[in-house]
Amino acid sequence: MSTEKIADAVKFAYWVPNVSGGLVTSDIEQRTSWEFEYNKKLAQTAENNGFEYALSQVRYEASYGAEYQHESTSFSLALLLATERLKVIAAVHPGLWQPGVLAKLGATADHLSGGRFAVNVVSGWFKDEFTHLGEPWLEHDERYRRSAEFLQVLRKIWTEDDVDFRGDFYRIHDFTLKPKPLNTPERPNPELFQGGNSTAARQNAGRYSDWYFSNGKDFDGITEQIDDVREVARAHDREVKFGLNGFIIARDSEKEARDVLREIVEKANRPAVEGFRGAVQQAGNSTGDKKGMWADSSFEDLVQYNDGFKTQLIGTPEQVAERIVDYRDRGVDLILGGFLHFQEEIEYFGERVLPLVREIEAARSTDRERVGAA
Structure with missing residues (x-):
């Protein structure tokens, strides 16, 4: 068990x-x-009930049960302007965004929200979103190489003047962004999140992002990922924080919670789940070490399309906490719920x-202090 903590x-x-x-x-x-x-x-409601972040x-376009979609960055800004404390993370695809343009949008959103805008860099799994827009579809590791450059360019533009970057995917020439994000001790530059299970994703997180989703x-499973990403980060004199997806079913009794899970799976839209499964598991299995996202997901896992049932946050409030x-x-x-x-x-x-989470955290902290003083 890993006991190292950042927060x-x-x-x-x-x-x-x-x-x-x-x-x-x-x-x-x-x-x-x-x-x-x-x-x-x-x-x-979320910011008044203890939630610090939201992920758009x-x-x-329509895919696997999602008939309608609002664009993530504009929707995130609208939510930021409707709240006071909530940090909103906009998911974006390299390949469909030019990083300098996103850096400009992010700096503006950061000022308008008082420093609460963040970005989740998604390397892409849905081929049709690229090909239908006339953009090239890259194979798995090439998508993550592009994301690595994307993360580097964003960070440079937000923190440096006269930026030059010569990559395989992006070329930036003597570019200076003004105004830059607020970047105060209380509100540092927009946080960069990045997800994925593959070795390429872990390398990107350890080297370039603030958070690994x-x-x-x-x-x-999560301990193996954390240990791996931390090893990469330490090799580059960095620290990374970790977010975990979980579908939360908290009910007054464990039976009630388990019955809800059972009904969700029994009523699964099988054609949509199987279509999603085919699209994503080819991506997960295309990596050399088979560590890509969804590579080992069962049908039941994919009913919640980010494997949220695997985290098993299902039961009474006490059990979930x-x-x-x-x-x-x-x-x-x-925890991304x-x-x-x-x-x-x-x-x-x-x-x-x-x-209950806060009570248990406090009790375990006291126990650790008592053991350490003994």
């Missing part, structure tokens, strides 16, 4: 439902909406689960 307390984020269809590809009722007014209220999804994982702190003890800094009924379940989480 004292685990932080919480939620998936912004800015695409239709909810967070599970199932015909079960999902009391949620992709429309702005719903999401505006949800963001305000990126899809450019993982798909849903059990204890052994205990498991969250167990992940914290293994080095997870942030998905929910079936977002508005009411985020309220339930803030009232019933999060206070």
Whole structure:
């Protein structure tokens, strides 16, 4: 078990439902909406219930249950302007964005929000989004090489003047961005998140990003990833924080929570799940070491399309809180939560689960101090 920590307390984020269809590809009722007014209220509810971050999804056209989609950066800015404390992470695709243009947008969003804008660099899994827009589709490792350059260019433009960058994918010549992001001690430059399970993704995270996002994982799976990324980061004199995806089903009884999971899977939209499975598992299996995202995901795992059931945040408030702190003890800094009924379940989480997380964290910290003093 890894006990190294960067933050004292685990932080919480939620998936912004800015695409239709909810967070599970199932015909079960999902009391949620992709429309702005719903999401505006949800963001305000989340920041008042202990959530520090929200992640806006990126899809450019209908796919696998997501018939409608709002663009992530504009939607993120709207949510930032509707809230006071929430940090909103916009997912973006290198290959569909020029990094200097995104750097300009990000600096403006950072000023307008008082330093709360962040970026999640997504290397891409949905081939049609690129080919339908007339853009080349690169193979897995080439996409991550492009993302590595993208992360470097963003950081340079946000922190340096007269930027020159000569890469295989991007060429920047004597470029200076003004104004730059706020970059105060309280609000440093926009945080850079990056996900993926593959060796290439881990290398990028360890070398260039502030945060590494993982798909849903059990204890052994996340520990292996954290240890690997930390080793890369230390080799480059860096530290990286870790976010973990988990679909949260907290109910008054464990039976009720397990029944909800069972119903979600039983009512899965099989053609949509199988279509998604075919699209993503070829990406995961295209890596040489088979460590790509979704490479080992079962049908049930993919009903929640980021393997959120694997994290097993399912049960009573006490059970979910205990498991969250167990992940914290293994080095997870942030839980990225998905929910079936977002508005009411985020309220339930803030009232019933999060206070227990803080109690357990405090008790374990006291125990560690007592053992250390003995």
